[in-house]
Amino acid sequence: xxxxxSTGLWLAFLLGVWGALAGIVGGLTAxxxxxxxxxxxxxxxxxxxxVAVFSLxxxxxxxxxxxxxxxxxxxxxxxxxxxxxxxxxxQKGSLLFWATxxxxxxxxxxxxxxxxxxxxxxxxxxxxSAVAAFFISVMLxxxxxxxxxxxxxxxxxxxxxxxxxxxxxxxxxPMLYLGYISITIPFAFxxxxxxxxxxxxxxxxxxxKWTLLSWLFLSIGICLGMWWAYVELGWxxxxxxxxxxxxxxxxxxxxxxxxxxxxxxxxxxxxxxWNLALIIGxxxxxxxxxxxxxxxxxSSVHSFTQSNVGYFFLGFxxxxxxxxxxxxxxxxxxxxxxxxxxxxxxxxxxxLFNNLLLIGIAFSVLWGTLFPILSELVKxxxxxxxxxxxxxxxxxxxxxxxxxxxxxxxxxxxxxxxPNLKRQFAVPVxxxxxxxxxxxxxxxxxxxxxxxxxxxxxxxGTVTQEFTRGARARHRQYGEGYALALxxxxxxxxxxxxxYIVHTGIVILFVAFAGMAFKTETEATLRPGESxxxxxxxxxxxxxxxxxxxxxxxxxxxxxxAAVEVRRDGKKIGILTPEKRQHVDALGRPTFQPSTEPxxxxxxxxxxxxVLGGVVNGTEQAxxxxxxxxxxxxxxxxxxxxxxxxxxxxxxxxxxxxxRRAQAGYAVRLVGEEKE
Amino acid sequence: MRRRNDGTTExxxxxxxxxxxxxxxxxxxxxxxxxxxxxxxxGTGPSGRLWDPVRAGRPLDPVTAADNDAAIQAIEKQxxxxxxxxxxxxxxxxxxxxxxxxxxxxxxVVALAKQGKTGEQILEQFVRDNGVAILMAPPKRGFxxxxxxxxxxxxxxxxxxxTLVLRRWARAAPPPSTSRSPSAxxxxxxxxxRLRRELDRLSV
Numbered sequence: 012x013x014x015x016x017s018t019g020l021w022l023a024f025l026l027g028v029w030g031a032l033a034g035i036v037g038g039l040t041a042x043x044x045x046x047x048x049x050x051x052x053x054x055x056x057x058x059x060x061x062v063a064v065f066s067l068x069x070x071x072x073x074x075x076x077x078x079x080x081x082x083x084x085x086x087x088x089x090x091x092x093x094x095x096x097x098x099x100x101x102q103k104g105s106l107l108f109w110a111t112x113x114x115x116x117x118x119x120x121x122x123x124x125x126x127x128x129x130x131x132x133x134x135x136x137x138x139x140s141a142v143a144a145f146f147i148s149v150m151l152x153x154x155x156x157x158x159x160x161x162x163x164x165x166x167x168x169x170x171x172x173x174x175x176x177x178x179x180x181x182x183x184x185p186m187l188y189l190g191y192i193s194i195t196i197p198f199a200f201x202x203x204x205x206x207x208x209x210x211x212x213x214x215x216x217x218x219x220k221w222t223l224l225s226w227l228f229l230s231i232g233i234c235l236g237m238w239w240a241y242v243e244l245g246w247x248x249x250x251x252x253x254x255x256x257x258x259x260x261x262x263x264x265x266x267x268x269x270x271x272x273x274x275x276x277x278x279x280x281x282x283x284x285w286n287l288a289l290i291i292g293x294x295x296x297x298x299x300x301x302x303x304x305x306x307x308x309x310s311s312v313h314s315f316t317q318s319n320v321g322y323f324f325l326g327f328x329x330x331x332x333x334x335x336x337x338x339x340x341x342x343x344x345x346x347x348x349x350x351x352x353x354x355x356x357x358x359x360x361x362x363l364f365n366n367l368l369l370i371g372i373a374f375s376v377l378w379g380t381l382f383p384i385l386s387e388l389v390k391x392x393x394x395x396x397x398x399x400x401x402x403x404x405x406x407x408x409x410x411x412x413x414x415x416x417x418x419x420x421x422x423x424x425x426x427x428x429x430p431n432l433k434r435q436f437a438v439p440v441x442x443x444x445x446x447x448x449x450x451x452x453x454x455x456x457x458x459x460x461x462x463x464x465x466x467x468x469x470x471x472g473t474v475t476q477e478f479t480r481g482a483r484a485r486h487r488q489y490g491e492g493y494a495l496a497l498x499x500x501x502x503x504x505x506x507x508x509x510x511y512i513v514h515t516g517i518v519i520l521f522v523a524f525a526g527m528a529f530k531t532e533t534e535a536t537l538r539p540g541e542s543x544x545x546x547x548x549x550x551x552x553x554x555x556x557x558x559x560x561x562x563x564x565x566x567x568x569x570x571x572x573a574a575v576e577v578r579r580d581g582k583k584i585g586i587l588t589p590e591k592r593q594h595v596d597a598l599g600r601p602t603f604q605p606s607t608e609p610x611x612x613x614x615x616x617x618x619x620x621x622v623l624g625g626v627v628n629g630t631e632q633a634x635x636x637x638x639x640x641x642x643x644x645x646x647x648x649x650x651x652x653x654x655x656x657x658x659x660x661x662x663x664x665x666x667x668x669x670x671r672r673a674q675a676g677y678a679v680r681l682v683g684e685e686k687e
Numbered sequence: 688m689r690r691r692n693d694g695t696t697e698x699x700x701x702x703x704x705x706x707x708x709x710x711x712x713x714x715x716x717x718x719x720x721x722x723x724x725x726x727x728x729x730g731t732g733p734s735g736r737l738w739d740p741v742r743a744g745r746p747l748d749p750v751t752a753a754d755n756d757a758a759i760q761a762i763e764k765q766x767x768x769x770x771x772x773x774x775x776x777x778x779x780x781x782x783x784x785x786x787x788x789x790x791x792x793x794x795x796v797v798a799l800a801k802q803g804k805t806g807e808q809i810l811e812q813f814v815r816d817n818g819v820a821i822l823m824a825p826p827k828r829g830f831x832x833x834x835x836x837x838x839x840x841x842x843x844x845x846x847x848x849x850t851l852v853l854r855r856w857a858r859a860a861p862p863p864s865t866s867r868s869p870s871a872x873x874x875x876x877x878x879x880x881r882l883r884r885e886l887d888r889l890s891v
């Protein structure tokens with residue numbers, strides 16, 4: 012099967028190269044035969060890559076340990092669930108996954124894009140083919156083929172890293188990859204618009220669903236990554252400002268900026284240059300993230316092992332960046348705005364400031380991530396840039412952004428008058444001030460947490476006011492009951508009200524993040540029957556009593572588990588069972604260092620997080636870490652609401668044809684068209 | 688089995704064979720593991736020893752008061768563990784229990800604190816011994832200031848430029864139409880304001 016897989020890769024590479032040439036040349040020369048050939052090349056490349064994926068999965072499931080990749084990431088006793096996910100657990104397999112998903116997305120884009128965008132499609136096929144061909148070339152020429160064979164066949168494989176044997180790790184990487192990869196489609200349309208000079212708002216309509224899809228995948232992928240880090244790694248947190256985490260945040264921030272600024276282009280014909288730059292920038296950042304993960308240039312716990320693959324990505328990043336922005340610069344005269352801003356106090360202006368902050372945060376994250384390299388280059392001094400740096404720089408920016416999340420929807424398009432502003436801001440500001448006062452009186456003194464809660468309440472006030480007014484208007488106009496009016500309001504204007512639901516999720520996330528300021532923890536050594544206590548920020552006292560340790564075998568691991576009884580203010584609320592795991596292969600040989608498996612009790616107000624560190628002198632006297640993490644459950648809940656809002660926004664249909672036409676933007680007459 | 692008066696036990700042939708098979712099976716590792724699936728509850732087993740301590744990882748020392756000392760923890764959260772984990776010393780030693788580096792660094796912090804050194808002095812000592820990369824965030828001096836202030840500076844400058852540009856655009860834009868064109872809607876300022884609100888509500 013590896014021969015089939017390798018053949019599939021080579022075939023896909025050749026098809027990718029042909030698709031790129033045929034697509035670009037076919038588009039530029041308006042030759043329908045070449046355009047058709049490029050389209051077919053994308054479909055065929057997709058088929059060849061799917062064959063390669065099938066071949067690798069076959070090798071994985073049949074324990075063909077003569078294949079180096081299979082031996083490196085699986086073992087005979089690895090559960091099937093994780094055997095499947097070994098496809099993207101390593102560098103080589105994930106490159107194959109990348110290229111395959113891109114070819115699937117490319118094919119879908121070519122099939123699903125309405126016919127009236129057909130002039131753009133040859134270029135789209137060309138760009139998708141070129142990017143996919145690059146990824147395949149890395150596998151073929153960068154010694155990163157997942158089909159390489161060993162000179163011998165081991166009895167069993169190394170197995171999958173225990174930290175990757177978690178459901179979160181099965182879904183988190185593909186979601187993030189899907190986010191990264193799907194940005195290529197909007198990018199391909201942007202390049203198509205630049206090459207074809209069709210720079211009206213039409214190309215934006217073609218990519219709307221794709222940009223939302225990328226953003227949604229990235230959002231879900233980032234949240235799943237946080238969840239995995241929290242439940243698996245055992246350090247009791249979910250975000251460590253690790254370079255690879257940062258790399259995933261960068262395109263999310265720029266895509267979020269785009270999703271806001273694109274509304275200005277659709278509604279007012281402004282910001283064409285900015286929107287194009289954001290799409291190109293987002294795609295380059297997705298490649299940058301891939302480069303960071305795979306190059307080993309920056310130390311990260313997430314990254315794959317250092318290899319020469321990084322040079323390929325760096326070269327590709329530079330070439331793609333130069334080509335894209337050169338084309339962009341050439342087309343700048345065609346990207347003049349149709350209208351001008353009318354007032355500083357308008358929704359357009361607030362969106363621009365929102366964009367400024369989003370890009371500012373992206374810049375500061377990028378700056379912090381790359382600063383160790385810069386410092387070494389300039390001063391020759393190695394430094395570490397960790398969470399204290401990122402928190403100091405980004406928390407104020409994040410809070411300012413939260414404020415704008417509430418301010419933006421309150422300001423009218425074009426120009427807001429003073430009476431309008433008073434009317435719009437009165438309720439949300441009162442709600443925000445009241446919430447701040449309540450937590451202040453309750454004894455909260457952490458400045459950032461106070462501001463986060465106050466601003467969060469302000470934004471929730473804004474969202475509630477918008478929903479209430481909308482539902483009331485429908486009630487008045489159509490006589491609908493309030494529940495029905497609310498439902499129809501959402502269904503008829505999914506983009507606007509789905510967006511407000513996303514804002515609600517973001518508020519919940521910010522407030523939950525603020526909860527971590529009140530994290531408390533202690534370490535204790537307990538014999539069976541002994542207890543340790545910890546006071547929660549809400550005033551309750553938790554008592555953790557060790558009931559003893561047990562040892563048993565599971566499918567591919569030997570487990571040492573502690574049973575810890577938990578009492579809150581004297582009342583028993585449950586038993587937690589943190590574990591130490593020694594993973595073994597099918598022959599009973601240890602495969603990795605013993606790992607910890609925290610046990611978590613998630614409550615609405617706080618999480619109880621217990622880690623079994625180890626034992627003293629081989630006895631049941633065990634070392635524990637007990638942590639109380641306030642509001643963590645709300646992080647996952649907020650993430651779910653963000654995803655739900657995103658789904659509502661991108662759900663097809665909704666609204667009258669007139670509203671949909673308005674949402675779809677209008678064909679803005681190309682400035683300078685006459686000069687052409 | 689029945690106990691005899693002389694203290695020995697009388698064993699039937701079937702029981703004897705059963706014991707022999709069980710004894711043999713217990714030599715097979717996989718069977719031994721399955722036999723070992725039992726709880727060592729408090730009070731059972733000699734001195735509460737685990738059946739196979741190796742499975743529980745590296746043996747640990749009991750937690751001391753210094754391990755939970757908030758001042759020590761605060762210092763350790765500023766020191767970068769050099770094991771390659773990218774975490775601070777406190778997080779690493781309370782998370783990665785296989786790491787031998789962070790416990791050693793923790794012991795060094797505790798030893799320095801016992802010598803009467805302040806947090807600042809302990810950090811300086813670590814920087815002297817290991818270089819500035821030992822700190823989780825670079826000190827705010829020299830070139831590092833660029834690390835801290837360039838992002839904020841860029842945002843402030845970009846914000847100022849954006850404000851100026853927007854103001855210029857807003858000035859250049861035609862004023863809101865106050866003259867009544869034949870087709871322009873007439874109405875009081877309140878009515879026009881209401882119209883604007885309604886239009887805003889309908890807007891995307």
